[in-house]
Amino acid sequence: MGTILVTGGAGYIGSHVARQLGERSERIVTLDNLSTGFRAAVLYGDLVVGDTGDATTVARVLRDYGVDTVMHFAAHIVVPESVADPLKYYRNNTASTRTLLQCCVEAGVRHFVFSSTAAVYGIPAGGVASEDTPTAPINPYGRSKLMSEWMLADVAAATPLRYAALRYFNVAGADPGGRIGQSTPAATHLIKVACEHVVGKRDHVAIFGTDYDTPDGTGVRDYIHVEDLAAAHLNALDYLRGGGAPVTLNCGYGRGFSVREVLDCVAAVASRPLTIREAPRRAGDPPTLVAEARLIGRILDWVPHYRDLPGIVGTALAWEWTLTDRGTDDVARTEQAKLSSPVVA
Numbered sequence: 001m002g003t004i005l006v007t008g009g010a011g012y013i014g015s016h017v018a019r020q021l022g023e024r025s026e027r028i029v030t031l032d033n034l035s036t037g038f039r040a041a042v043l044y045g046d047l048v049v050g051d052t053g054d055a056t057t058v059a060r061v062l063r064d065y066g067v068d069t070v071m072h073f074a075a076h077i078v079v080p081e082s083v084a085d086p087l088k089y090y091r092n093n094t095a096s097t098r099t100l101l102q103c104c105v106e107a108g109v110r111h112f113v114f115s116s117t118a119a120v121y122g123i124p125a126g127g128v129a130s131e132d133t134p135t136a137p138i139n140p141y142g143r144s145k146l147m148s149e150w151m152l153a154d155v156a157a158a159t160p161l162r163y164a165a166l167r168y169f170n171v172a173g174a175d176p177g178g179r180i181g182q183s184t185p186a187a188t189h190l191i192k193v194a195c196e197h198v199v200g201k202r203d204h205v206a207i208f209g210t211d212y213d214t215p216d217g218t219g220v221r222d223y224i225h226v227e228d229l230a231a232a233h234l235n236a237l238d239y240l241r242g243g244g245a246p247v248t249l250n251c252g253y254g255r256g257f258s259v260r261e262v263l264d265c266v267a268a269v270a271s272r273p274l275t276i277r278e279a280p281r282r283a284g285d286p287p288t289l290v291a292e293a294r295l296i297g298r299i300l301d302w303v304p305h306y307r308d309l310p311g312i313v314g315t316a317l318a319w320e321w322t323l324t325d326r327g328t329d330d331v332a333r334t335e336q337a338k339l340s341s342p343v344v345a
């Protein structure tokens with residue numbers, strides 16, 4: 001078995017996947033430019049500090065570590081930012097993926113697991129998207145990811161490389177062991193924002209839109225625990241190693257919660273009321289986005305273990321308290337580490 005390169009392995013989702021790979025004694029190396037990731041989140045294998053858009057570094061890592069599988073997480077992920085600065089997203093999410101793919105083809109990498117998104121669907125009819133639902137992204141973030149999916153499909157048709165593209169719905173929660181979690185500063189995601197409010201980092205939580213055509217008027221999403229999502233990547237790896245054909249799969253549970261239901265859950269888990277302010281709709285938000293998620297279970301033998309919302313919220317909140325208890329944030333610690341540690345490779 002060759003080494004697995006995890007790009008963005010110091011980030012939120014990549015670090016959970018790398019941790020699970022390490023626990024399974026896979027050989028891994030992380031490539032991360034630490035623009036939003038944290039050195040402390042890399043629990044297994046070497047960290048190479050570098051960019052997926054840097055062909056020289058990528059080619060060297062693929063060669064030096066004997067990489068035969070790439071799991072590609074490195075990306076920008078904030079939808080409103082992608083609207084304000086689209087070229088940043090096309091550079092990092094699309095152009096860098098092209099560079100990475102070229103290096104993979106040249107190095108003979110066999111398997112590629114790609115971190116895609118439900119944002120490729122835009123606003124699907126009825127709010128439910130299956131893998132056959134036409135893609136129609138409504139923001140540059142979704143388009144930047146969809147273009148990478150297209151490149152992957154074209155490369156797989158022309159070369160021996162085989163891939164699994166996983167379209168994530170709303171990822172939340174943290175390592176149940178408490179070692180890693182979502183540390184992103186200026187986070188925009190609902191559960192993270194609500195947990196920051198609970199620990200006192202924010203004075204309120206805003207509900208963006210209360211007049212949607214949904215049961216309680218607020219947006220409905222399919223929240224998936226990062227631990228289950230990470231496990232899907234290991235199943236995808238096994239599938240590709242077993243000779244599986246290129247595949248694109250939704251990663252969700254197939255059930256939705258409204259913003260109000262999520263906030264009620266956070267209040268219950270935290271055992272305290274939240275200060276909530278109703279705010280106008282946020283640009284680019286679909287009313288409902290839920291996965292039709294049967295295919296992944298069938299193709300990858302994926303069985304989720306952390307479906308319940310209080311469990312998702314509980315691990316997210318525990319991680320938020322961990323960050324708070326440290327008395328400093330990971331950003332400062334990473335800046336310090338960048339100054340004091342040599343770069344690997």
Ligand code: UD1
Pocket residue numbers: 077078079117118119120168169170171188189190191193205206207208209218219220221259282284285286289
């Ligand atoms: C979006 C993408 C998703 C992507 C993710 C990556 C879409 C439709 N979805 O998720 O594919 O993987 O970004 O970053 O583009 N909300 C509030 N108050 C807040 C924050 C959020 O009310 O403070 C609401 C939003 O309006 C939405 C829901 O909570 O209804 C979830 O929002 P968020 O957690 O930001 O994720 P998405 O925008 O759904």
